[in-house]
Amino acid sequence: MLLPPMVAAQTAVHFQAKATVSGPKVTLADIAAITPAGQEATRIGLLPVASAPAPGKTKELSTVSVISALRNRPEVAGVDWQGSPTIVVERAGQTIGQAELQAMIEGFLVENSAKLPKAEVRLTGMRAPETLTLPAGRLSWQVTPSRPGIIGSTSFNVALLVDGKPASTCVVRGRLEAIAEVATATTTLHRGDALTEADIVMERQDIGAIDHPFFSSDELLGMQVARMVTPGTVLRRDHIVLPPVIKDGEMVRLLAQRGPMQLFTNGLARGDGRLGETIAVKNIASNRIVHGRVDGPGVVTVEF
Numbered sequence: 001m002l003l004p005p006m007v008a009a010q011t012a013v014h015f016q017a018k019a020t021v022s023g024p025k026v027t028l029a030d031i032a033a034i035t036p037a038g039q040e041a042t043r044i045g046l047l048p049v050a051s052a053p054a055p056g057k058t059k060e061l062s063t064v065s066v067i068s069a070l071r072n073r074p075e076v077a078g079v080d081w082q083g084s085p086t087i088v089v090e091r092a093g094q095t096i097g098q099a100e101l102q103a104m105i106e107g108f109l110v111e112n113s114a115k116l117p118k119a120e121v122r123l124t125g126m127r128a129p130e131t132l133t134l135p136a137g138r139l140s141w142q143v144t145p146s147r148p149g150i151i152g153s154t155s156f157n158v159a160l161l162v163d164g165k166p167a168s169t170c171v172v173r174g175r176l177e178a179i180a181e182v183a184t185a186t187t188t189l190h191r192g193d194a195l196t197e198a199d200i201v202m203e204r205q206d207i208g209a210i211d212h213p214f215f216s217s218d219e220l221l222g223m224q225v226a227r228m229v230t231p232g233t234v235l236r237r238d239h240i241v242l243p244p245v246i247k248d249g250e251m252v253r254l255l256a257q258r259g260p261m262q263l264f265t266n267g268l269a270r271g272d273g274r275l276g277e278t279i280a281v282k283n284i285a286s287n288r289i290v291h292g293r294v295d296g297p298g299v300v301t302v303e304f
Contacts, residue, residue, distance in 0.1 A: 015083030055093030108143035119180030244272035
């Protein structure tokens, strides 16, 4: 006795009234239940039907429009279309607020603390978007300050990534405070003054806009002032110069050299000289003025 041939069950697509997606595309399986389950249902379910709304937003799809868009696909020939006439599609998202953005920047400052001065660094007066809505997924970020040295930055660019892919960027503005104990002038200092303990006091100051301050008075003792400084000024590197190692009128050892050949004689300095500077020296032996490089206390080198 022959058995009648098996008749395959008709594929049915039952549209749902509401659906939630996470990616940028909407597939048939996102908005409908497809029966019977199996390879055919899986293959049909992967068909794209629309672009998804923006993260956190919704859009309405018409069932008629979806069916019309798929009418030329052989995979859906003979499908029984059922269910809701419209589908409200919501795209899942995550919201980032100002508190999260500030935490990202504070974390960046902690991670880069080795590059920062010995100071309490914090961002004040922050101005940033109230909220940012991003796609759902694993969030990461990259913070870039407006100044490579971080201190003095007035804004930070925050690049937001979801699952390792760029999702959004925003600029966070504010004032970067850096409170530290730094060397400050106690009195008016004039060019050429040699600094003493009485000229310096260590005070807590905001050095966010100050380049190269001194964090110890010991670095300054005996140094000379390069230009006038008023009381209360935070002392910076450009305020200070090394004291001369040769004084005007001092007897020096004049070293004349050419390749491996070296000759020594005595000379009389005709000006103050710091390491590496070129000064005039009177050669005692020849009574001539020569110019040489200060290479140490009492030593001037002349090339010949």
